[in-house]
Amino acid sequence: MRIKLLVSYDGTSYCGWQVQPNAVTVQEKIEQAIFQVTGEKVRVTGSGRTDAGVHALGQVAHFDTNSSIPPEKFFLALNIHLPDDIKVIKSELAEPDFHATRDAVKKTYRYSTYVSQSILPLRDRYAVQVEKMPDIKKMKETALILLGEHDFKCMSASGGGAKTTVRTIYSIDIIEKDGQIDFYICGNGFLYNMVRIMVGTLLKVGSGKIKKEDVIKMLSTGKRSLGGKTLSAKGLTLMKVEY
């Protein structure tokens, strides 16, 4: 039977989702837990990779097993063998042809920042410091340009290996509260470093260093160099995958 997992992790200590030699990854830890529970060596397939240091509230994955453990109880058995910074929140029986990567239609990421002259130790693990309050209105206006289907080559790092750099962004919500600014970005898929470059570019607009017109130009010319910097992985969280 095929089992679908909802997984959450604090990515700080991991080299991302995907198994790789000489590095500890989330996928590997979950595969090890399944082995300890079932004795089966299986591949766990996630909705997509997350990079080193990126967190997840709602990563989705699937795997096949012959175990007799009821699917909806599986997460409890796996959690016994998982470290506290990786836990399965829910497990359920999936259709035999359900595929966590191929069937994903929407993903939502959150990028968190906080505005402060000094690092704030209790926020800094999951958010990135911004020294001056950016112009939220300007960022929201610029975000509208990014909605819809575009070639996002200008907002991706090389090495992602994607066949096409065209993606659709369904929504960008920028929410400011108590000195924290959260960017919620929902799309049909994301290129390598895309959210981190997108938010870095919006913040550059918010700080007045570039204008909305520069972002329009960035999209039309495909020039990465016009945009903002690639922000740190620690502010990024995969919130939700929809099927």
Added chain:
Amino acid sequence: MRIKLLVSYDGTSYCGWQVQPNAVTVQEKIEQAIFQVTGEKVRVTGSGRTDAGVHALGQVAHFDTNSSIPPEKFFLALNIHLPDDIKVIKSELAEPDFHATRDAVKKTYRYSTYVSQSILPLRDRYAVQVEKMPDIKKMKETALILLGEHDFKCMSASGGGAKTTVRTIYSIDIIEKDGQIDFYICGNGFLYNMVRIMVGTLLKVGSGKIKKEDVIKMLSTGKRSLGGKTLSAKGLTLMKVEY
């Protein structure tokens, strides 16, 4: 001149506030930073100790210096030499007789818990898992008993060295949101482990294992054994000290 500091720290990696042999503490780290900035070996006096693993959003401390750095700029110089999990948020000139411990009149602590069948990796650093939703109404009713001046011997661990076990609690706010339950407790001072035992006891009432009447009895008899367990340090944060 005397300088007053507002300090925030993630206590996870520290053996609490107070300098002690063979252990890394927050006080020590700040004294080292002052030495690196001024060349002066000084004692930094905090509003009180926080235990190993306890966090602070607004710890207050003072120290004396002959440095010519403007008091309100001092925090920037100190932060250069402090690790990312300890930062000074604000510095200012204090009256020569200001004393961070003796002059404190009110302290507010927050104890954070979340309700979930499994550990939630993105909440678990600063909050403690509770498996079943407690009865919030019962906890709020019981909290009213704790308000005002009482002998809180029954809610303290030995080893605190306090002269009296009488303290005044000004307010207890229990706020539930998105599966997280935060307890905000404000008082004129707290005994060793007092907040952690108090919240442990309220949760025991919330789970139905003891009743409001048992807490009344606990206070009147001074019996620690009637209460709930001493909760983990990681859920506790010193929010504010008032003078």
